[in-house]
Amino acid sequence: MSGVDVAERPRPEPSDLTRPFWEAAREHRLVRQVCDACGRGFFTPQIACPRCLSTAWTWTPSTGRGTVYSATVVHRAPYPGFTSPYHVVMVDLEEDWTMLSNLVGTGEAPVAIGSAVEVDWLELEDEITLPVFRPADEGSGR
Numbered sequence: 433m434s435g436v437d438v439a440e441r442p443r444p445e446p447s448d449l450t451r452p453f454w455e456a457a458r459e460h461r462l463v464r465q466v467c468d469a470c471g472r473g474f475f476t477p478q479i480a481c482p483r484c485l486s487t488a489w490t491w492t493p494s495t496g497r498g499t500v501y502s503a504t505v506v507h508r509a510p511y512p513g514f515t516s517p518y519h520v521v522m523v524d525l526e527e528d529w530t531m532l533s534n535l536v537g538t539g540e541a542p543v544a545i546g547s548a549v550e551v552d553w554l555e556l557e558d559e560i561t562l563p564v565f566r567p568a569d570e571g572s573g574r
């Protein structure tokens with residue numbers, strides 16, 4: 433996969449809070465927290481809802497489909513494990529939440545804002561699978 437040196441890529445370190453996210457990712461399921469009180473979905477993982485501060489929330493599946501809200505192409509990798517150029521994107525998921533990730537499968541050309549994308553999975557090792565995005569398959573019945 434372009435843009436990634438799997439052996440050198442920095443690993444997240446799951447905490448008690450984030451472990452369910454990483455366990456779902458390992459099973460190729462994208463989840464985010466949804467507040468039991470106000471219904472808002474949020475990411476990155478938080479101990480309390482950023483809208484109403486409720487600590488009652490539930491890990492909830494996402495379709496992994498969305499559109500590019502913002503994007504950039506990085507030409508100078510900051511760490512070993514990133515092979516430039518690579519894409520960094522903010523994705524608006526269709527359940528009204530946002531995720532920062534990488535875009536793969538597009539070559540080096542910048543991606544258009546509003547492009548349809550869908551989650552894909554980058555296996556780093558047995559314990560860690562990273563959600564990344566790739567252009568949506570227009571034939572997938574969206």
Ligand SMILES: [Zn+2]
Pocket residue numbers: 467468469470471472481482483484485486
């Ligand atoms: Zn809330």
